[in-house]
Amino acid sequence: MRLALERRAERSIAMALVSPLIAVALTLATGALLFALLGKPPVEALKIYFFEPLTDPWALQEIAVKATPLVLIAVGLSLCYLANVWNIGAEGQFLIGAITGGWLAVATHGTGAGYWVLPAMLVLGALGGAAYALVPAVFRVRFGASEILTSLMLVYVAELLLDYLVRGPWRDPKGFNFPTTAEFDAVAAMPTLIEGSRLHLGAIIALLVVAWATVMLGRTLKGFEIKLVGAAPRAARFGGFSDKWLTVVTFLISGALAGLAGVIEVSATVNHLQPNISPGYGFTAIIVAFLGRLNPAGILVAALFLALTFIGGESAQISLKVPLDLTKVFQGILLFYVLACDTLILYRFRLLPAPKAVHGIR
Amino acid sequence: MEFVEAVLLTVITASTPLLLAASGELVVERAGVLNLGVEGMMIVGGACGFAGAYLTGSIAIGALCGILAGAALSAVFAAVTLGLAANQVASGLALTILGVGLSGLIGAGYVGQKIDGAGHLYIPYVTDIPLIGKVIFGENAFVYFSIALLIGIWYFLYRTRAGLILRAVGDNHASAHALGYPVLRIRMLAVLFGGACAGLGGAYLPLAYTPFWVSGMTAGRGWIALALVVFASWLPFRLMVGAYLFGGITILQLHAQATGLGIPSQLMSSLPYLATILVLVAISWVRGRRGSPAPASLGLAFVPDR
Numbered sequence: 035m036r037l038a039l040e041r042r043a044e045r046s047i048a049m050a051l052v053s054p055l056i057a058v059a060l061t062l063a064t065g066a067l068l069f070a071l072l073g074k075p076p077v078e079a080l081k082i083y084f085f086e087p088l089t090d091p092w093a094l095q096e097i098a099v100k101a102t103p104l105v106l107i108a109v110g111l112s113l114c115y116l117a118n119v120w121n122i123g124a125e126g127q128f129l130i131g132a133i134t135g136g137w138l139a140v141a142t143h144g145t146g147a148g149y150w151v152l153p154a155m156l157v158l159g160a161l162g163g164a165a166y167a168l169v170p171a172v173f174r175v176r177f178g179a180s181e182i183l184t185s186l187m188l189v190y191v192a193e194l195l196l197d198y199l200v201r202g203p204w205r206d207p208k209g210f211n212f213p214t215t216a217e218f219d220a221v222a223a224m225p226t227l228i229e230g231s232r233l234h235l236g237a238i239i240a241l242l243v244v245a246w247a248t249v250m251l252g253r254t255l256k257g258f259e260i261k262l263v264g265a266a267p268r269a270a271r272f273g274g275f276s277d278k279w280l281t282v283v284t285f286l287i288s289g290a291l292a293g294l295a296g297v298i299e300v301s302a303t304v305n306h307l308q309p310n311i312s313p314g315y316g317f318t319a320i321i322v323a324f325l326g327r328l329n330p331a332g333i334l335v336a337a338l339f340l341a342l343t344f345i346g347g348e349s350a351q352i353s354l355k356v357p358l359d360l361t362k363v364f365q366g367i368l369l370f371y372v373l374a375c376d377t378l379i380l381y382r383f384r385l386l387p388a389p390k391a392v393h394g395i396r
Numbered sequence: 397m398e399f400v401e402a403v404l405l406t407v408i409t410a411s412t413p414l415l416l417a418a419s420g421e422l423v424v425e426r427a428g429v430l431n432l433g434v435e436g437m438m439i440v441g442g443a444c445g446f447a448g449a450y451l452t453g454s455i456a457i458g459a460l461c462g463i464l465a466g467a468a469l470s471a472v473f474a475a476v477t478l479g480l481a482a483n484q485v486a487s488g489l490a491l492t493i494l495g496v497g498l499s500g501l502i503g504a505g506y507v508g509q510k511i512d513g514a515g516h517l518y519i520p521y522v523t524d525i526p527l528i529g530k531v532i533f534g535e536n537a538f539v540y541f542s543i544a545l546l547i548g549i550w551y552f553l554y555r556t557r558a559g560l561i562l563r564a565v566g567d568n569h570a571s572a573h574a575l576g577y578p579v580l581r582i583r584m585l586a587v588l589f590g591g592a593c594a595g596l597g598g599a600y601l602p603l604a605y606t607p608f609w610v611s612g613m614t615a616g617r618g619w620i621a622l623a624l625v626v627f628a629s630w631l632p633f634r635l636m637v638g639a640y641l642f643g644g645i646t647i648l649q650l651h652a653q654a655t656g657l658g659i660p661s662q663l664m665s666s667l668p669y670l671a672t673i674l675v676l677v678a679i680s681w682v683r684g685r686r687g688s689p690a691p692a693s694l695g696l697a698f699v700p701d702r
Contacts, residue, residue: 039481039699072501120485165697173673178680178688182432182485183623187669190616198662320489359500359611366436367495370472373482374489381699 037383046379052323053375054332058339060375061368068363074354082353084344093345095233099303100341103128103312105240105334106295107319110246110288112328116251117277118282123170123185124193124292125316127163132300133196134162136307139222139300140215142320151221155297163293166192171285175278179280187314197309204307212307224260224302236298243291247330260284281303292316299360313344314362321369324376340365403647404531408539408641409605411643413438413597413614415542417621418628418635419549425625427586428566428693432488433473435618436495437591438598441466443503445599446609450506455514459538459596466587466595469495474587478580481697492618499611500593506609513607514538538600543636545593552631560588566691571696579698594618616669623672627679629689638675643652645671 062084066076087093107124114121135155142151170185197213206216224234251257263270263277270277295315304311322340326332347361417434424431444465449458473491476482514536517523523534553559562582564574569579597617602609620642628634649664683689 041699061602122489173677173680177677178683179676180623180626180680183619183626183676184673187616187623187673190669191666192663194666198660201662202660247693280461317489317493320486321493324486335646357501357504359497359504362493364497365502366492366497369490369493370476370487373487374480375475376590377480377482 036386038384038386039377041385042380042382050327052334053378054327056373057325057368057371060371061364064367065364068360072356074356079350079354084342086351087342087345093349095231096345097338097341098237099232099234099335100344101338102236102240103250103295103315104319104322104337104340106243106298107288107292107316108322108326108333108337109243109330110291112321112323112326112330112333113247113260114284115323116264116328117260117280118267119281119284120182121167121170121185121285121288122182122320123188123316124288124319125312125314126185126189127166127289127292127314128286128296128299128312129196130166131159131163131190131296133199134293134309135159135297135391136215136300139218140307142222143216143219147219147221149221151219152224152301155222155301156294159297160290160294163296164290166293167289168245168282169287171282175281181281196311198306200307200309206306215306217300218305222301223305224298232303234302236302239294242332244334250316251330268382318365321365321372324369325372352379401527401530403651406647407640407643408531408535410646411639412539412542413600413605413617414424414621414624414642415546415636415639416538416597416600417594417618418624418639419542419546419632420590420597421621422554422625422628422630422632423549423562424586424590424636425694426566426630426691427562428487428569428691428696428698429477429583430484430623430695431470431473431491431590432485432622433469433491433495434594434621435614435616436492437466437469437594438618439499439612439614439695440469440495440502441595441598442601443499444595446506446511446602447502449511449603450509455603459599462595462599462603463592464595466598468595469594470587470591472627474584477697478583478587484695484697491543503609503611507611509608511603511607514604515608536604538596538604543664546632546636553632555592563691566693569693569696570669573698573700579700583698594621597621620668620672623676627675629679630691642668642671
């Protein structure tokens with residue numbers, strides 16, 4: 035007897051809904067095992083990591099704050115992945131958005147500029163991210179260079195560019211030689227939703243983007259085109275859709291959203307530019323996109339869960355003395371389980387008798 | 397003279413980890429599997445390699461730990477992409493994220509520790525030949541091994557029946573399956589081999605390149621190795637040209653930074669990444685309409701029918 039995969043007659047809707055939940059459950063089980071290996075009480079550790087943040091109002095707000103960039107980036111990435119376009123450089127587009135948007139805050143610092151600064155920053159951030167994403171897209175459609183590798187390489191370049199700017203030309207002269215720009219003025223800061231909280235307007239923008247993506251994917255020709263090119267590229271070509279043009283469009287949208295996330299993040303939570311403004315949002319958003327089944331509403335839920343892993347990781351670092359890298363381990367394991375469970379949507383397991391004879395010629 | 401010798405020596409040391417990791421990935425891709433997790437396997441190989449060498453005091457045992465760690469991580473990838481036919485691109489990314497995290501956990505206790513790096517070959521008189529003596533006869537064991545490995549891979553792929561079958565699996569898995577070859581088993585062995593090579597390439601960094609462990613010390617070398625396979629058109633000996641070219645760029649930017657020409661160090665540091673993009677674009681453009689020489693089944697999942 036052996037276990038083999040067998041294609042289902044049609045997609046299993048039940049599995050499509052349940053598979054992310056199975057993946058999360060398996061991640062928690064593996065997490066318990068990992069904590070035990072690290073010599074921590076597994077149940078207690080899981081409680082601190084995954085449940086205690088949910089009971090603390092401050093931590094709940096912080097989850098929403100961390101989920102905001104994840105939602106924005108992941109919605110854009112999901113459009114790419116649906117169209118079978120592999121933008122994995124969202125981290126770089128996020129940083130460039132923070133740079134181009136943050137530039138305006140630095141340039142207008144102390145000039146008494148009016149309330150147009152923040153909206154203009156958001157536009158510049160989105161444009162910067164889109165322009166940066168255009169590079170791998172054009173290299174792909176014009177020259178056939180793998181967008182996976184070029185978009186990823188540009189992440190390293192963006193990190194070095196940000197490092198150069200905050201240590202060099204943009205460094206705050208009054209900053210005691212720390213590699214940061216001057217603190218943004220009030221007109222360049224994202225307004226908070228509730229007085230005294232860290233929850234900011236970016237969360238509303240993220241919700242609007244989710245609503246837009248839901249309508250765009252479900253009700254417009256562009257949404258149909260994206261799904262068709264990804265699912266049946268040959269049929270899409272016969273239908274007159276250009277996969278090259280779609281590669282450019284999806285890269286532009288996802289780059290703009292990642293750039294927007296970048297400028298929102300610096301104007302809302304960091305308030306200046308510095309070398310490390312992202313704990314890897316651009317990469318975590320890839321996991322969010324898949325855990326959310328490349329569906330805008332699903333992404334919203336998935337982003338909240340991955341934001342929880344960031345917060346839980348931080349509190350576990352303090353109270354359990356485990357390295358912060360544990361968060362990345364959980365995130366990697368989660369993505370593996372999500373991808374593994376997705377197989378069950380298209381396939382089922384069947385026990386087959388052991389093969390008797392080998393057919394054909396050897 | 398001495399400067400040229402120093403540059404040649406450093407180019408070879410900088411190229412070897414790229415060559416090791418890319419050699420493994422070449423075999424994996426020739427079998428039709430795209431494992432984007434090279435960076436993750438390298439960095440775990442580096443952390444485990446350093447831990448092994450630090451605890452036992454033996455570079456060889458350290459290298460073995462790196463090999464085993466890389467292979468173990470690639471087994472996870474094989475289980476998900478081959479056993480469960482999951483998306484290879486996304487699984488490779490998962491492997492990188494997991495690997496970076498794991499390396500941090502494993503390496504946490506070794507930050508700031510030092511070991512004696514790998515020793516260099518010395519043959520009296522021969523190694524003392526000016527200019528080429530040290531370059532050819534004065535390297536560490538990893539360098540000779542990486543070249544032997546590449547020759548071995550070439551021989552395997554083009555001169556053995558098993559290599560022919562592996563290439564057939566990568567070019568058309570349905571036909572290979574119809575002929576009765578165990579596609580998934582062959583691919584699994586290739587993936588494990590690629591993981592072992594990436595682990596060794598990663599272990600090279602703390603064992604021979606700089607004799608200490610720094611988190612994130614692979615710094616994108618795994619991704620450059622992936623680009624090298626494309627650059628080499630999936631041909632073993634072109635891989636060597638590519639690896640030494642990229643090692644050269646790494647060293648060039650280090651020397652340029654040292655001279656202090658006033659060029660921002662960040663711009664110099666970004667050269668290897670920019671060069672990778674440039675080379676990928678150029679090579680894809682030159683190939684143009686002749687089509688890609690990539691294995692035809694590269695990246696496609698295979699589920700045998702009964």
